Each structure stands twice: as structure tokens, then as C-alpha cells.
Amino acid sequence: MKPVFQIQRRVEFYETDxxxxxxxxxxFRFMEACEHAFLRSLDHxxxxxxxxxxxxxxxxxxxxxxxxxxxxxxxxxxxxFIDEVRKRSVRYRFExxxxxxxxxxxxxxAAHVAITADGIKAVPLPxxxxxxxxxxxxxx
Amino acid sequence: MKPVFQIQRRVEFYETDxxxxxxxxxxFRFMEACEHAFLRSLDHxxxxxxxxxxxxxxxxxxxxxxxxxxxxxxxxxxxxFIDEVRKRSVRYRFExxxxxxxxxxxxxxAAHVAITADGIKAVPLPxxxxxxxxxxxxxx
Amino acid sequence: MKPVFQIQRRVEFYETDxxxxxxxxxxFRFMEACEHAFLRSLDHxxxxxxxxxxxxxxxxxxxxxxxxxxxxxxxxxxxxFIDEVRKRSVRYRFExxxxxxxxxxxxxxAAHVAITADGIKAVPLPxxxxxxxxxxxxxx
Amino acid sequence: MKPVFQIQRRVEFYETDxxxxxxxxxxFRFMEACEHAFLRSLDHxxxxxxxxxxxxxxxxxxxxxxxxxxxxxxxxxxxxFIDEVRKRSVRYRFExxxxxxxxxxxxxxAAHVAITADGIKAVPLPxxxxxxxxxxxxxx
Numbered sequence: 001m002k003p004v005f006q007i008q009r010r011v012e013f014y015e016t017d018x019x020x021x022x023x024x025x026x027x028f029r030f031m032e033a034c035e036h037a038f039l040r041s042l043d044h045x046x047x048x049x050x051x052x053x054x055x056x057x058x059x060x061x062x063x064x065x066x067x068x069x070x071x072x073x074x075x076x077x078x079x080x081f082i083d084e085v086r087k088r089s090v091r092y093r094f095e096x097x098x099x100x101x102x103x104x105x106x107x108x109x110a111a112h113v114a115i116t117a118d119g120i121k122a123v124p125l126p127x128x129x130x131x132x133x134x135x136x137x138x139x140x
Numbered sequence: 141m142k143p144v145f146q147i148q149r150r151v152e153f154y155e156t157d158x159x160x161x162x163x164x165x166x167x168f169r170f171m172e173a174c175e176h177a178f179l180r181s182l183d184h185x186x187x188x189x190x191x192x193x194x195x196x197x198x199x200x201x202x203x204x205x206x207x208x209x210x211x212x213x214x215x216x217x218x219x220x221f222i223d224e225v226r227k228r229s230v231r232y233r234f235e236x237x238x239x240x241x242x243x244x245x246x247x248x249x250a251a252h253v254a255i256t257a258d259g260i261k262a263v264p265l266p267x268x269x270x271x272x273x274x275x276x277x278x279x280x
Numbered sequence: 281m282k283p284v285f286q287i288q289r290r291v292e293f294y295e296t297d298x299x300x301x302x303x304x305x306x307x308f309r310f311m312e313a314c315e316h317a318f319l320r321s322l323d324h325x326x327x328x329x330x331x332x333x334x335x336x337x338x339x340x341x342x343x344x345x346x347x348x349x350x351x352x353x354x355x356x357x358x359x360x361f362i363d364e365v366r367k368r369s370v371r372y373r374f375e376x377x378x379x380x381x382x383x384x385x386x387x388x389x390a391a392h393v394a395i396t397a398d399g400i401k402a403v404p405l406p407x408x409x410x411x412x413x414x415x416x417x418x419x420x
Numbered sequence: 421m422k423p424v425f426q427i428q429r430r431v432e433f434y435e436t437d438x439x440x441x442x443x444x445x446x447x448f449r450f451m452e453a454c455e456h457a458f459l460r461s462l463d464h465x466x467x468x469x470x471x472x473x474x475x476x477x478x479x480x481x482x483x484x485x486x487x488x489x490x491x492x493x494x495x496x497x498x499x500x501f502i503d504e505v506r507k508r509s510v511r512y513r514f515e516x517x518x519x520x521x522x523x524x525x526x527x528x529x530a531a532h533v534a535i536t537a538d539g540i541k542a543v544p545l546p547x548x549x550x551x552x553x554x555x556x557x558x559x560x
Contacts, residue, residue: 010457012452012453012456013303013453013456013466014297014303014305014449014452016297016298017293017294017298018296018299018301019196019198019298020298021198021298024168024172024198024202025166025169025172026165028164028165028168029165029432032164032165032432032434033433033434036432036433036493037430040493046433046492056159058161058206058209059164059206060205060206061203061204061205061206062164062203062204062206063201063202063203063204064201064202065200066198066199066200066201066202069198069260071298073456120209150317152309152312153312153313153316153326153437153438154309154312154313154443154445156438157433157434157436158433158436158437158438158439158441158491158492159438161438163433165434169292169294172292172294173292173294176292176353177290180353186352186353211438212326213316213320213326299478301478304448304452304479305445305446305448306445308444308445309445312444312445336439338444338486338489339444340486341483341484341486342444342483342486343481343482343483343484344481345480345481346478346479349478349540
């Protein structure tokens with residue numbers, strides 16, 4: 001399946017651990033970096049405003065399956081797919097690959113929230129963004 | 141359910157992000173820190189030897205559900221449960237809580253491997269460790 | 281010289297790199313964690329208020345000399361000394377040791393700032409805090 | 421002064437902290453990433469071999485002065501200069517800038533070591549690399 005968006009990342013030394021491979025927690029950072037680059041490509045302000053309130057995308061769920069190790073200096077492709085667009089949340093799916101080798105597969109579900117005086121509350125996605133994302137949905 | 145093991149962690153400044161909360165990737169580090177403290181408590185060398193080969197526990201799967209934000213200075217309880225012990229892998233389950241509030245729930249599945257000249261290959265858990273872990277299994 | 285304050289930290293797996301030792305950038309996190317625990321011990325709110333403005337302590341300088349490697353599972357002592365207290369800033373000095381071995385020495389200079397609508401500006405330290413810190417100053 | 425080498429980096433969300441700016445420890449990672457990209461550009465294997473021993477570049481000193489905050493999404497230029505080439509070590513100097521604004525200045529001194537059965541010991545830089553680096557030296 002063709003990804004909706006993708007980035008390339010070189011594995012940095014500080015992303016490895018004493019086992020000589022990328023620490024598993026860093027794959028969640030690779031996925032988020034891809035998500036943010038994707039939203040930037042849509043001209044969507046990650047931290048926008050809605051009715052005078054600051055908005056954001058806290059994560060509600062994240063998962064990753066590790067298929068093969070990634071090492072220092074590896075050039076990784078991080079591919080984004082859109083699994084599901086809901087009224088107040090989005091679920092992305094990701095593949096991380098090195099050349100022809102699938103290194104990891106994961107997903108992130110993010111809620112769209114506004115920051116109010118009382119805390120945060122889920123709010124609908126901006127309509128323009130929602131339509132764009134829906135048109136790119138590709139459930140696995 | 142009573143956890144098999146638990147640690148406390150104070151949230152550090154560098155673990156927060158610009159949304160003012162703990163970055164979601166750090167919960168995987170909290171879970172792993174708890175797993176390692178648990179193995180240490182069993183007198184199990186995390187990076188041991190088997191038939192002259194170095195062994196380790198690469199992750200094959202990790203997942204987390206975020207229930208409530210954690211903030212700088214929060215004192216978190218990280219609780220470990222053992223979901224399943226297999227011949228060459230273990231699946232742990234975790235809860236992260238702040239006082240009475242459940243902050244996150246997650247799981248990590250780790251394979252037991254030996255590092256050979258040709259790469260890594262899954263090897264059976266040491267028998268003593270396997271028996272200990274099995275006696276503490278508590279599937280959700 | 282007797283430190284003003286100290287904490288202990290166990291080196292976590294995710295703090296190591298492929299060279300099998302703690303990544304050098306993490307020593308700055310150890311030092312900051314010690315500084316924050318110190319301010320907490322003085323009942324000083326790290327992110328306080330001054331005349332209705334939020335305050336903070338951005339770093340203006342940081343340095344570290346590495347004397348010996350630290351490894352996964354090592355129990356490190358992080359010791360804080362106060363080098364200099366100025367009107368709007370403090371300079372701390374740190375030692376990181378493993379048992380009798382000095383692992384690293386470093387320093388952090390932090391400005392005291394208020395966050396205004398126009399950005400941040402340096403503001404005087406709260407008088408009570410300033411007096412406490414001055415009484416504990418121990419230049420190297 | 422014209423840098424010897426430079427890279428660009430987009431500030432990622434996970435590199436920010438609750439003060440809304442890049443955490444100060446991450447600038448050391450930016451500098452190291454630039455150093456490694458530089459060595460890669462010289463076709464120098466970061467973790468090479470010398471007389472059958474694995475070699476590496478542990479840091480002996482690192483320092484950074486913070487001039488202006490960097491924020492999520494900022495595109496940073498990281499510029500490398502060579503301060504001094506010695507028999508068994510190199511000292512680099514770095515500038516981090518956002519457009520015309522200098523964000524940070526720092527330096528890293530790295531020793532060239534071989535990993536022996538007894539630990540690590542400093543060893544001379546490979547002659548070819550030493551000559552290349554010397555020809556690019558630009559003390560501040």
C-alpha cells in the first residue's frame with residue numbers, strides 16, 4: 001500500500017543503546033516526527049487555536065511491533081498511513097523500513113483537544129483538516 | 141490485582157514536552173526501568189551469558205494506553221505484572237499511577253536472545269528464571 | 281569538600297549508547313535532576329510566580345568533563361555545590377561519582393526569568409531563596 | 421568565519437520541554453549529530469578498527485553557551501569548526517543558529533581510543549584523518 005506521507009531519518013548515535021541497536025522507545029519518536037512533518041505538509045498548525053483556546057494532540061494510544069534491528073547510521077524510511085478519522089481523534093499507522101527490510105510497524109491514536117482553564121477537553125477536528133484526512137484514509 | 145513488583149519515579153523536567161506533560165515515549169522508558177529493576181531484584185543479570193554467548197532481551201512488541209497526563213515533579217508508581225511466560229520470551233504488563241489516578245497502562249513483550257557471530261537468535265529462558273517468572277504469572 | 285546536596289541515580293538501559301556507556305548528553309540531565317531535587321528540598325517552586333508572572337530558570341551555560349565511563353546498572357552519586365549566587369542567576373557545580381571513582385564534573389549557570397507577553401526577561405531571585413543559596417555558597 | 425561543515429535540523433516536539441523550548445541537553449546531541457555527519461562526509465568510519473581492535477571517540481569535555489531559545493518546528497543550522505587536532509584527540513567548536521540569530525555556541529573534545537580486553541586506551545588518530553582534519557583547523 002502506498003503511504004500517505006513519508007520522511008527519511010538517519011539513525012543518530014544517541015538513539016542507540018548498549019545492545020548496539022536503536023532503543024525501542026525511539027521508534028515512537030520517529031513515528032511522531034513523521035506525523036508532525038505530515039501535518040506541517042498540510043499547512044496545519046500543530047498547536048493551533050479554536051475559539052480563542054489553544055489546541056493540541058495528546059496521544060491516547062501507541063503501539064509498535066519490532067521486526068528487525070536498526071543501527072547507527074542506518075537511513076530509515078518512516079511511512080505514514082491514516083487508519084481512521086473520527087470526530088475528535090485520528091489514528092495513524094506507520095512502517096519503518098531500511099531499504100527493503102521492514103524494521104518496525106506501529107500506530108498512534110491522537111485526540112484533538114482544547115486547553116481550557118479547567119484542563120483539557122476533546123474538541124472536533126477543524127473541518128478543513130478532517131476532510132483532507134478522510135480523503136487520505138487507508139485502513140489496513 | 142496486586143503487582144509482582146513496583147518502583148517509584150519522580151517525573152524529571154527533561155521528561156516533559158512543550159504541552160507541559162510527560163512525553164508519551166517516556167512511558168516506555170518508565171516501563172523498561174521497572175522491568176530491569178524487577179530482573180535485578182531476582183538476581184538475574186540482564187545481559188548474561190549462555191554457552192559462552194552474550195544474551196539480551198530485545199523487545200518484539202510494546203504498547204501503551206494513556207489515561208491521564210503526568211507532570212513535572214509527579215511521583216509515579218510503576219507496577220509490573222507478568223502476562224505470559226513462553227519458552228523464549230516474556231510478556232509484561234504495566235500500570236503507571238499517580239496516587240489513586242491511573243495514568244497509563246501498557247505492555248512489553250521481550251524475546252530472550254543470544255548474540256552469535258551471525259546475528260541474534262532466540263534462545264530458551266534460563267530454567268531458574270523461567271520457573272520464578274511462571275510462579276508469578278498473573279494474566280489480565 | 282562537602283556537597284550542599286546530593287542524589288543517587290541508577291543508570292538506566294536507555295541512558296546507554298552503543299559504546300556500552302552512558303551517553304555524554306545524559307550527564308547534563310543527571311545534573312539538572314540534582315538541581316531540581318535541591319530546589320525542591322528548599323521548598324522552592326521551580327516554576328513559581330513573581331508579580332503575577334510565571335518564572336523559570338533557563339540555562340545560560342553548561343559544561344562537563346568526563347573522567348571515567350558509567351555503565352548500565354551503576355549507582356551514581358550526583359553532588360551539588362553552589363559556585364556563585366548573583367542578582368538574577370546562580371551557578372552550580374556538580375560531581376558525579378561511582379563509589380570512590382569520580383565519573384564526571386560539570387557546571388550549570390541558570391538565569392532567573394519572568395515570562396512576559398513580550399518574551400522572557402531576567403528578574404531578581406526571590407530574596408528568601410537568594411539568602412539561603414548565599415549561605416551555602418562554596419566556590420571551587 | 422566559514423564553517424568546515426554544517427547540517428540542518430528541524431526541532432522535534434520531543435526535543436522541547438515544559439518551558440516550551442528545546443531542552444538544553446539536546447544541543448549536545450545536535451552538536452554530536454553534526455560531528456558524525458562530518459566524519460561520514462570524510463568517509464571515516466566512526467567505529468573503525470586499528471590493529472584488530474575496535475576504536476571509538478568518547479567525549480572528554482563538552483560545553484555550551486545558550487544565546488537564544490529554539491522552539492518546536494524551528495529549522496536550525498548546526499555549524500562545525502575544528503579548534504585543535506592533537507595526536508590522540510580532536511576539539512570541535514559549534515554554532516547553532518536560526519536564520520540570522522545565534523542560538524547556541526559550544527564545543528566537544530573527543531579522544532580517539534581502542535577497546536582492549538583491559539578497557540579503553542587512547543590511540544593515535546589514523547594518519548589520513550589527522551592530515552585532513554589539520555588542513556581544516558580554524559581556531560577561534
